[in-house]
Amino acid sequence: MSETVKYLLDETRIPRDWYNIVADLPRGPEPVLHPGTLQPIGPSDLEPLFPMALIAQEVATERHIEIPGPVRDVYRQWRPTPLFRARRLERALDTPAHIYYKYEGVSPAGSHKPNTAVAQAFYNAEAGVKRLTTETGAGQWGSSLAYAGALFGLDVQVFMVRVSFDQKPYRRALMEAWGAECIPSPSPRTNSGRQILATHPDSSGSLGIAISEAVEVAAQNDDTKYALGSVLNHVLLHQTIIGQEAMEQMAMAGEAPDIIVGCTGGGSNFAGIAFPFIGAALRAGSSIKVVACEPAACPSLTRGTYAYDFGDTGHLTPLVKMHTLGSAFVPPGFHAGGLRYHGMAPLVSLVADLGLLEARAYTQNACFAAGLQFARTEGILPAPEANHAVRGAIDEALRCKEEGVGRTILFNLCGHGHFDMQAYIDYGAGRLEDREYDPALLQAALEALPAVA
Numbered sequence: 001m002s003e004t005v006k007y008l009l010d011e012t013r014i015p016r017d018w019y020n021i022v023a024d025l026p027r028g029p030e031p032v033l034h035p036g037t038l039q040p041i042g043p044s045d046l047e048p049l050f051p052m053a054l055i056a057q058e059v060a061t062e063r064h065i066e067i068p069g070p071v072r073d074v075y076r077q078w079r080p081t082p083l084f085r086a087r088r089l090e091r092a093l094d095t096p097a098h099i100y101y102k103y104e105g106v107s108p109a110g111s112h113k114p115n116t117a118v119a120q121a122f123y124n125a126e127a128g129v130k131r132l133t134t135e136t137g138a139g140q141w142g143s144s145l146a147y148a149g150a151l152f153g154l155d156v157q158v159f160m161v162r163v164s165f166d167q168k169p170y171r172r173a174l175m176e177a178w179g180a181e182c183i184p185s186p187s188p189r190t191n192s193g194r195q196i197l198a199t200h201p202d203s204s205g206s207l208g209i210a211i212s213e214a215v216e217v218a219a220q221n222d223d224t225k226y227a228l229g230s231v232l233n234h235v236l237l238h239q240t241i242i243g244q245e246a247m248e249q250m251a252m253a254g255e256a257p258d259i260i261v262g263c264t265g266g267g268s269n270f271a272g273i274a275f276p277f278i279g280a281a282l283r284a285g286s287s288i289k290v291v292a293c294e295p296a297a298c299p300s301l302t303r304g305t306y307a308y309d310f311g312d313t314g315h316l317t318p319l320v321k322m323h324t325l326g327s328a329f330v331p332p333g334f335h336a337g338g339l340r341y342h343g344m345a346p347l348v349s350l351v352a353d354l355g356l357l358e359a360r361a362y363t364q365n366a367c368f369a370a371g372l373q374f375a376r377t378e379g380i381l382p383a384p385e386a387n388h389a390v391r392g393a394i395d396e397a398l399r400c401k402e403e404g405v406g407r408t409i410l411f412n413l414c415g416h417g418h419f420d421m422q423a424y425i426d427y428g429a430g431r432l433e434d435r436e437y438d439p440a441l442l443q444a445a446l447e448a449l450p451a452v453a
């Protein structure tokens with residue numbers, strides 16, 4: 001029997017198209033609504049924020065969308081990413097399961113985020129845009145856009161959630177190394193930031209607030225557009241190269257996954273690995289078990305409502321139908337900053353509503369325990385966000401052991417944790433609390449959801 005650990009593809013195997021799951025779903029996504037009128041919006045309403053090519057992808061229905069040559073050329077720097085068989089973890093768990101992971105931490109920024117950052121920077125540069133604004137929680141997205149901006153000659157301004165700005169000076173330094181400006185949010189630069197600071201001068205910030213600031217700057221400057229690192233259809237689309245490569249690599253291994261696992265913040269890395277497999281199953285009239293792992297402190301899929309909501313705290317963004325905890329919901333502090341978002345991607349939410357995924361919520365200590373077990377067997381130290389997927393995959397493998405059934409599990413190891421060592425230090429010192437969200441806050445945030453007819 002082959003003892004292969006890594007399944008590697010040649011650069012020529014980088015997919016030529018992104019995969020659009022809308023073509024294979026039994027029903028399409030709900031329309032996006034204008035924040036003022038609550039009526040469906042047209043492409044021109046989004047033009048102040050995004051270039052037309054990305055708006056077209058946002059509403060695209062065709063199954064395949066060609067990846068432009070210059071984007072594929074940049075992907076060559078780190079793609080195709082390796083697929084590993086976690087043989088050492090399997091032995092440590094003494095499980096009959098076969099565990100595979102797709103490792104996105106080999107990108108320059110250390111996660112899956114450059115897959116879309118490069119595409120977004122390309123389309124903006126092509127449209128003559130000079131500057132991009134964005135938000136970042138953990139710093140992975142901000143640094144990915146900083147890198148992509150440097151390649152395509154764009155200035156990049158990143159509003160970084162205050163608590164992460166203070167906790168993660170090295171992520172900030174990485175953004176600055178690639179030439180971006182990194183501003184702690186809430187900031188006095190924008191109306192949205194000033195309003196929050198007036199009432200909460202010590203605000204630790206949130207992704208929803210940072211999005212409001214970045215959107216405001218883009219909307220007010222003709223040469224500036226906004227880039228989002230997750231949630232939107234075109235972002236999920238760009239991430240599907242992960243799953244498409246994984247399909248070919250699983251075929252090299254002579255196996256097909258029975259279970260696919262990913263962590264979910266806004267839903268992009270999960271969609272990236274899972275959507276091509278879900279689409280193939282839908283086309284074949286079969287089914288596949290897909291597990292979305294989210295933080296118990298910010299559980300949009302397991303505790304949220306499927307409803308129209310704003311994407312940001314300041315209510316500047318259009319409304320989308322998604323699983324949401326309410327835009328007023330502020331999760332308690334925990335170490336997976338990239339998963340602290342009140343909503344879930346509309347397409348992941350639709351897939352959940354169609355019964356095509358299972359969602360699980362995990363507390364952070366359980367996730368860090370899984371991450372360390374993984375590091376001590378496979379060697380790679382996962383990002384705190386990715387630890388949720390590691391937890392989910394280990395739990396599935398342990399269930400196989402209990403049931404005496406050897407299933408094949410594939411999970412997305414979406415990033416490494418080299419800039420997250422404070423989180424590991426805190427975990428090692430027993431300082432991490434499994435903080436619950438405040439149910440009264442959730443109730444109030446859900447009651448404040450916009451009334452859409």
Ligand SMILES: Cc1ncc(COP(=O)(O)O)c(C=O)c1O
Pocket residue numbers: 111112137138139140141229230231263264265266267268269270337338339383385386414415416
């Ligand atoms: C390493 C990592 N994983 C996951 C996420 C969550 O985003 P998404 O659910 O869009 O993959 C983030 C977001 O910042 C991240 O940095």
